[in-house]
Amino acid sequence: MTRLAYGVGGFLVFFAIWEVVADFVVRNPLFLPSFSSVVVAAATDTDYGALTSALSVTLRNFGIGMVIASALAIPTGFVFGWYRRVRQVFSPLLSALYAAPLIAIMPAIIVLFGVFDVSKVILVVLAAFFPLAINVESGVRNIDAYMVEMARSFGATDRQIFRTIAFRAAVPYTLAGLRLAIGRGLVFIIIAEMFASTNGIGYIISTYADTFQMTKMFVPVFLVVLIAVILIAAVQLFEARVQGWKPSNH
């Protein structure tokens, strides 16, 4: 509970600085509306019906993308981590693709798959796949050699070592990767919707931005941030449950 209070405190400091910078430094709501004016807009001047339906489109595409990305990335990470040869051949490629600017290939994806949901889902998959796969891989690769030798001395087969050690040891890495993937996936779906879409939260953001309604624009931005925070907190909560054996270092 005190940790939550500290976390909220951080946000409050940020909002206070924002308020001061907007009111006394920038002094132009067209560039940066003050935090309080965004709160007022959220309370009085927001069409939540439109926002909710946009959000449901965004979250559906994001969710489908995340499920597909996890289904592909987690097994890939395990295969890469477990088989040295596979890793030697493909790991540099994986890192290169992770670093590749996805934004640059977005037009190609949209040309190929249209401005419809499919291209958004594909983009989320591409954004989420790499951080997740790379994290799972390092989790499997970094299993304790002493543990493996101990298991072998008890006659463990490769399959048993995988199931009882590698699989379990990769859990925290997988969840860390999932947190990164959530953040990255959300960012990219919003960008995709801003560029080429007629629906979704990103579309609403770009509509407000194009018409210089900066105060209103920040409301959906906040909504996205809130969703990211909730999803990441859910992963952390799950992690605390399955990793309960870990000594707390907070």
Next chain:
Amino acid sequence: MSVSIDSVSFEYGLGAAKGGLPVLDGVTLSIEPGAFVAVLGPSGCGKTTLLKLVDGLLVPTKGRVEVNGAPVRAPSPEKAMVFQHPSLLPWRTVDGNVAYGLELTGVGGELLKSRVKSSVELVGLGGFESYFPHALSGGMQQRVNIARAAALDPQILLMDEPFGSLDAQTREDLQMEFLSIFRKTRKTVVFVTHDIAEAVFMSDFVAVLSQRPAKVKELVKIDIPRPRAPEVRDSSAFAGYYRRLWSMLHRPEEGAT
């Protein structure tokens, strides 16, 4: 079960260009059933390698390792290893860790439960069954390590400096306790150590290894009656063995610097 190590040599492969690093050079050692044999030698001389060869984790480059007359090819449940590093699975409780070796060999159900229970009690960890390793002291982790091996009820226990990383007092406590476990269960024990006092106090025979590549320099019978109380360490017999082994370890050898 008897263990016979017959002119065993072992080289670690360093790749095609460099060839091998010879670690053991014709080690011969014969261990009677129920004997407690300490393997003593300078650090880095290949003691652990020898133990892994007996366990079947490694295969000799030359020579033969036999258990009860049958060549050792792989780890098997009649042998169990206690490692220097406790190597506990951090996400399993004491019970779960003690059960691990049994699970791997396909033991389950009631048999698993009763073996785990008696093994946990054997090492004096009753009441700590549901603790996770991070909550245990080094000495207690080593007890779990021993219990995990003992749960298999192996005929041969292979112990790799199991008390090496513990403080002196915990080490002596565990030595005493392990001797009483040994008396109760009567396994064949091969116990690797570089601690001369530990070797003399615990074993029936001490095999002294030379520098790498190691041979058995000498096999010393320790004629001190069991059970051995801590006061044995003050006896003149103990001091005599200690001095003898000390000078063997420190005697310059041909070809060595």
